[in-house]
Amino acid sequence: MADDAAPRPVLDLTCALIARKSLTPDDAGCCALIGERLAALGFTLEWIDAGGVTNLWATLGSGAPLTILAGHTDVVPPGPHQEWQSDPFDPQIRDGVLYGRGAADMKSGLAAMVVAAERRLARGPTQGTLAFLITSDEEGTARHGTRHVVEVLKSRGLTPDYAVVGEATAARQLGDRITIGRRGSLGCNLRVLGKQGHVAYPDKADNPIHRLAPALAELTTTVWDRGNAHFPPTSFQVSNLHAGTGASNVIPGAVDVVFNFRFCTESNAEDLKARVSEVLDRHGLRYEADWWLSGEPFLTREGALIEAARAAVGDVTGLDPLLFTGGGTSDARFIAPWGAEVVEIGPINDSIHKIDEHVLVTDLDRLSRIYEGILDRLA
Template sequence: MDATLELLTALVARPSNTPDDAGCCDLLMARLQPLGFAAEYFNAGGVTNLWASLRRGDGPLMVLAGHTDVVPTGPLDQWRSPPFEPTVHDGLLYGRGAADMKSGIAAMVTAVERFVNDADWAGTLAFLITSDEEGPATYGTQYAIEQLKARGVVPDYAIVGEASSNLTLGDRIMIGRRGSLNGRLKVLGKQGHVAYPHKVENPILRAAPVLARLAAETWDEGNADFPPTSFQISNINAGTGATNVVPGTLDVVFNFRYCTESTDAQLRQRVQAMLDEAGLRYELNWELSGKPFLTRHGALTDAASDAIHAVTGAAPERFTGGGTSDARFISPWGAQTIELGPINASIHKIDEHVRIADLAPLSRMYEGILDRLLRP
């Protein structure tokens, strides 16, 4: 059996529902320790964070990052096979975490096994593995980085093994992500009988024109790397259920996915100015769930493009769309950061799977990047 498939199968068999690592990191260390890697754990809040590093002389610090935790399976009876019993069918390995992202981790480990044994290299190789990427992520990668920063560790390069590929393996690498800013708005009015408009203040009618303005606003034009900043409303609630009562409040939850042309501070100011201008009475709470990041053209993107081309014959598209990942914490740490992993079509879904034929090539892509960056 292919070495990556073998390790992946063992990882998928561990029911690592976020934030439970379920012994995945022990399994990884059983492979890495014989190569000379030393393990350190930065565990907190029920989260397992592994930092496993191997230094060989002076050279760049390359971080291979990932998460062992998985999202909930959903209804078990809808899976074609039990989600934590890795099952092969038609060239696909089925199981929760198969694509997001235990195949990335398994392929990184087998790449390092070949690279460390065969190559003449210099630098430091480190795995940064968390069991809380799919959850709140408070005590995950972000927490581990704080500990590492405190002792002066700064990486040069980082590869996050998230499922980045779109239609075929390696057709896409993530070089950045948009930021995500949430707003929780409560518009205040005055409850009363619908038949007495002068005695009520209807928060729905007061808010409607402002919400229309927010929806129509051009926040920026985007740039060469990012699409324009987008505004969406995800929840809107008001009303008592009765037909003859004007409600006293209206609750709106909205989200910005914003690019590097806007800052979260600018977006906050602009929204508040529009609400104030309309004379609304309101309460507004903001949550910044991730700032945007971008790895500009450099040694890591070049190495990744070349390494992927050597395996597939085609260079990857450099992509900045999609949701957030732990790259949002790793990139500001100072590393050139990319995400490279298998096809993402089935992630978080019932019957999550990965193409078995993609596993060995993915491992060769990671190895190719190490070859290009860690040889003196």
């Protein structure tokens, strides 16, 4: 499957992980495979499972600094198999590109981290504690994965110093950017209540769509903040809107709206909820709001970790990476508030969650060398 020039250790482990059909939250044996490799290095393995989710916490050494390599084994569904050039769970290499679900997001990152640890430890022990935090609940609800493990470890009084998350972060070539922060995500299922009736007798009904419209217009044009040097302004987006019975002559009794904030460090969830409620109340709406917070924003400031990451990327790729805070959410949102400096570094992210997800074979070993270079500088 691989040509003789391919960097085998990372490639072989990536393929072995892709071949395990770990649809979220099913780990499908990925953590066990990784655990075997880590146990052979002397890591102590602990399984902190919850809610049907597999969570591996593996540690080697003691004391500070506590450096975590973190990632997830679960993948999103592949979609129609017939639209893939090959079976999404049968890793295939074509023209120097490895195809398979999870190739970029993020089984290659996990494989590269494991091999990086193997190479680093072959040259002697690290300082402090080296740890792996691996979950099978990142692509799903993310309630019983890294979030749960962090709470368990916090209760023991553990505080990490550094964490590297292996998410796919590169835009056009490996190392062109690393993620040092993420926006927060706050969502709401909003139901605005009215009174159902006949469209010919509007005086006997109360149209919730008409009531909602002015409030929604205000929400969509509100400037929530102006962002800062690291983040764009907070955005408000409606993703779903539904009302009506299907009949053209019935005023509906309710209208349902789903909206989301992607918010920067200039705002916080409680203030955003309060500001939305103020608008809805001022417009006289009767409503029910079901809010959910996927994560607060975070930002890693310039320090030892960013310095080590930039240097390691430069050594391997010759690039000075852009320090990036865009994109969606990741499990870094649970690790950063724990007290760690956090960066995310991984392969090109153009194909993640898509048909024919893929990664460049030549990037696999180079990514592992980047992780190894970070460990050299921190541990």
